[in-house]
Amino acid sequence: MLVSIITADDPALRDRSLAEACAGLDPTTLLAECQELDAFRRSSGNLYHRVRAIFFLQAIYRFHLPDKLSAEDTGSIPFTGYEDLLGRRFEEAIDTFLAKQTKEGPSDAISSSLAAAYHQLAFQTLADQVRKSVRTVRGNQWMFRMGHPADHPLRIRPELLSLTDNLFPVLCERTPVRMDLTHSAWSDIFFLGMDFPQGARVINVSVDLAVHGRDDSPKPPVEAYFRIIDQPTLRLTSIDLKASAEISALAEVFDFAKDYLGLLKAALIASGIVPPGIEGSGKSLADLLAQIAGPGRGIEIVSSVNDIPKGSRLAVSTNLLAALISTCMRATGQTQSLTGELTESERRLVLARAILGEWIGGSGGGWQDSGGVWPGIKLIEGEVAGETDPEYGVSRGRLMPKHHVFGDEEISTEARQALTDSLILVHGGMAQNVGPILEMVTEKYLLRSKAEWQGRQDALNLLEQILNALRAGDIHTLGKLTTKNFRGPLQTIIPWATNHFTETLIARVSEKFGDDFWGFWMLGGMSGGGMGFIVEPSRKAEALEAIHEIMIRTKRELENALPFAMDPVVYDFGINPHGTFGDLREGADAVLPPSYYHLTLGQTLRTPPADLSPIARTELDQFASACRTNPAFESSVQALFDTLIPRAAGEEDGDSSLQELLTEHGFDKAQHEKIRRDLRDGRIGLSQNRLSANTTIKDVTAEDITDFTTTGPADEAVALGQQALAKGEVAVVTLAAGAGSRWTQGAGVCKALHPFARLGGKHRTFIETHLGKSRKRGSEAGNTIPHLFTTSYLTHGPTSDFLDTVDHYSYPGPLHLSPGRSVGQRMIPTERDLRFAWEEMPQQVLDEQQQKMRDSLRSALIGWAQSAGEATDYNDNLPLQCLHPVGHFYEFPNLFLNGTLAELLKDRPQLKTLMLHNIDTLGADVDPAILGHHLQSDAGLTFEVITRRIEDRGGGLASVDGRTRLLEGLAMPREEDEFELSYYNSMTTWIDLDVLLELFGLTREDILADDQEKISAAVRSIASHLPTYITLKDVKKRWGHGQEDVFPVTQFEKLWGDLTTLPEITSKFIVVPRLRGQQLKDPAQLDAWLRDGSATHIESICEW
Amino acid sequence: MKIKKAVITAAGPGQHHLPLQTLVSPNGDTKTAIAFLLDEIFASGMESAAIVIAPNCERDFSNAVGEHLPKVTFIEQSDPLGYGHAVLCAREFAGADRILLMLGDHLYLTQSDESCLGQFLAVANQVEGSISAVQPTHESKLPIYGTVGGQRVSGSNGLYEVSTVLEKPTPTVAEQELIIPGLRSGNYLCFFGMHVINPAVMEHLAESDSTPLLLSPSLNATAQNENYLACEIEGIRFNIGEPHGLLRAQLGMALAGESRDEVMASIIELIAMTR
Incomplete structure (x- = not known):
């Protein structure tokens, strides 16, 4: 069927x-x-x-x-x-x-x-x-056949080879970026265009940009430069990323992640200068360059995006790639004209090459992303594959779309001006990975999921209406339609297209401008980055400032909850009438942008004059002359001076605040130094986390567990649980001290405060959701449930402030934060650990090109670890990003140390049981049946486990040398052992307070008396019985304009589940339903979480 | 109508001495490159030939053409304004006739019983309009040659209907516009240095004002407006203007003739003695 x-x-x-x-x-x-x-x-x-x-x-x-x-x-x-x-x-x-x-x-x-x-x-x-x-694609095939420099069929155009005033000419390409006026409902994903070409339609506008308040006026933001050099090498420079390299070996061209020049390398390959077919040939780059440019000559390529921030959703990087490819193609005679606009067939070829370049570089954009290559406003549509197309018989659509550039007779100059007068283009500053969204859309469309498929049809209808509004110059209607698109089809297809930040912005702009706010418009895969606000033209000037202020203010409020890469910016923009455009600079005019010289001239100046080539000397003269006469070079001397003499290390202020933070949060210097010594000496490390190879690990039997998924709870247990709740004998501890590394890939924000999904009609944070469950159980029991959130150096301040802002969500019961009392300092990993993690542990192999990128990146990171110093302190980041929490074991004893438990006991002396759970275990609530079961048993600790799915990695419930205990993934002697284990640890634990205190050798009185010395000794004593794990975590370093690098760093931790190894306390294990025990660790899980009924389940157990 | 006139262009800047170089033929005769060409031309039934030369070269060429002098006309190209311009200089000589056009710096070695020119004229004399000799050529040689795109004439062997002509195309453009069904991938039909052109080509050249004036755009215009064919030749062409081109031509001729063993022995000896 x-x-x-x-x-x-x-x-x-x-x-x-x-x-x-x-x-x-x-x-x-x-x-x-x-x-x-x-x-x-x-x-x-x-x-x-x-x-x-x-x-x-x-x-x-x-x-x-x-x-x-x-x-x-x-x-x-x-x-x-x-x-x-x-x-x-x-x-x-x-x-x-x-x-x-x-x-x-x-x-x-x-x-x-x-x-x-x-x-x-x-x-x-x-x-x-x-x-x-x-x-x-015809025009690309030859590049895969060419495998020897002598066969290279391209030649540099003669105009670029002749010296004028002892300087080679500079070929300059300027390219606008593109904005998608309709939002295509993601139909510009290649797969989707090829599946349903009739549905792939977008209105795409080429725009010039300026950052409002920073730049003078809009201009094509993307620039690429090409010139011949007198060395047989490839000299690549990215001005924005402040990276420059001189490449003398072919293999280096294919090493994309080695530096920040991957895009320039991809352009060299995709333009055919270094064709992909020659990869791995072992041939000489100098020979290849001699063939195309002449013996002893090389090529220099320079890129600049004029500091337009990353993640703008304006396809800056794809258009930069297209600009680089265009200039390389012009230089090698692959276009008719060396300068000016490109012909339609040439633009299509640049598009094909840009697609190729993105694939080579292991990334992938949509087929409309090279839109900046075309001029003005255009309709880009998927095309049905014809008999002569390579796609024919394989897919319904062609890979390459067709472009219709609207003439003035279709969209008048007045209409274009009206759009410019009303639209405010912004970058909200959020850093997001849209990859999972694109996968979700593809899957939903191909499954023809009913609502989403209808959404897609609605979006297509809206495109027609938007086009009509544009033709009529009716921007007011256009604004209504883009808002309708955002509210309707887009969020039907992908609920995650919006977020709390965006919703707050829209509400505030709407409140400020009332009816003069004509509409909102989302750019790209999801909102929060590139966005548009459409306002009544007479208020645009005011709105430019006001929206900027609103965005900054909203970001400040939410920056601890949501990952932002940068402060929001507003753009000035203009519609570009040319598309990509080339010009040739010769003689004294053959200059590159001033920043290029700031970056590269330092090396030239350090070279003895006698060793400089005549061309290098001429270039120095030219720069000196430009500094005197060219206004663009006005501040170049100072900038060059700053490059030559960098600021002394002492001038950086990060180090002192890091020391203050360490002192403030209980950093144990002696322990840190011991860990460093042990790491260096190889006594601890990733491989030493593992239990010895002769450990017997078996799955547990039915006797070891109580299965709540197959047998309903006994009535007495339920009654016992309800009774305890009614008496106020139970409290909840939510672990919220972690950095949520997987949630934001190390962005260092509070996961607990992330308004992650719409529940009960609005975006809810993890904290609100957990309180919602306790509120509901409390009201059912007729008594409030105390709720504690553990925090750390990273999360305490923001969580405390946030709870104040939201008035503690009006939680009726006691609500406490338990601040952390211990902190570690991250270290540079050892090569040994990096290799162990990447080479010894099973790894998900990536798609061919992505795998190459990853291998290249990893090799660069090993180089970084070696040069930065293995096991030295990691401090090349914001101070908070250099610290780490020391594992969730400590979060419970912190309650003893920081007085939170004492406070709670004063308030609730009857307290007997605590339910501890992880911030991402959304289904965990104080279920009277499970509570009753725990109370009936003789367990000090009752752990909840769930049946294992393939994504549940990281240990489980096991019989280890005959003892039933939780076993961390880090400690598994053999990977395959984990797959024998039926149950995964949900981390939710029911704790008999008195039994646990006894384990620590403490009493309620000790806690109430706040006997710090005794408590500290007790915590240290138990901690010493638990293993210390070395882990590698990703940490983000932000720099430049929205740029982010992710580094692996070493940290250590002690884990809660290891309490099950202690014979002094009885641990029991119960199997709970998946909806209760599953964890939400990655935003990519959200969609499935919504679809499989998990979200509905959570709504059903919450009271807001 | 049978072709009776031939034009050889030999006025290229810096290359006008090339046709005067002396080589030894496969059967041991020693003569100039231009004489080789003229031998072939007149052996194929041509009645007259014109050589387009640079100024002040007539005496050298007169000496070089040897016995063919009475049937040869010299046309001086006063300024080096391109290959198309050199061809246009022979417009008066051509008159209303189709003419054979050859390059003074190219020599040919047949790989069939018939000479290269013989093969070409056998076809050219059977058809109307312009026709060019072509050869499948690897894409790495595209920067050197004019290249044609088109379709094989059904039922024929090695005859093509030309739709596009491009001078020294990049492989990128060639792949989009010049692919010929039936050729190996990465191979294109490139000019072999022999054309038969009709007065319409001359007319187009005369109307063109581009500098330098090339022949390929006029041939391309011909392809757009009338029936223009290309004929595949079984043979080897030697461009004696390339680095080592003269040496390659001489070796090719020597290895195709009576002295093959002796030349091979010399080559091996040289290989052994040098590094």
């Missing part, structure tokens, strides 16, 4: 949603359908039939089958299949998982594994097709 949906000619059947088709099917029928779909996808010759079948299979195994399986069908995941998955051997992984399913029957674990494998296979298949299409 499902196969017939895929192959149907009738659109009504073909576009039927999978969810609708699966509703009402029992597991046996669903599995039979899966078998049929799998056989179909293996045999079908049509790419999109195949891919759709794979997406169907993924969705069934992820969303439709698990709901219908019995709770007893837990199952396990074969490690060989997992290894295949990591190695991108998807077919083998699927075969292994299917074989297991056939042998042992369907299970939640196997379903999750199959879903993961099909998901990756689908995207790999699509990416392979795009790549194949890119290679087969």
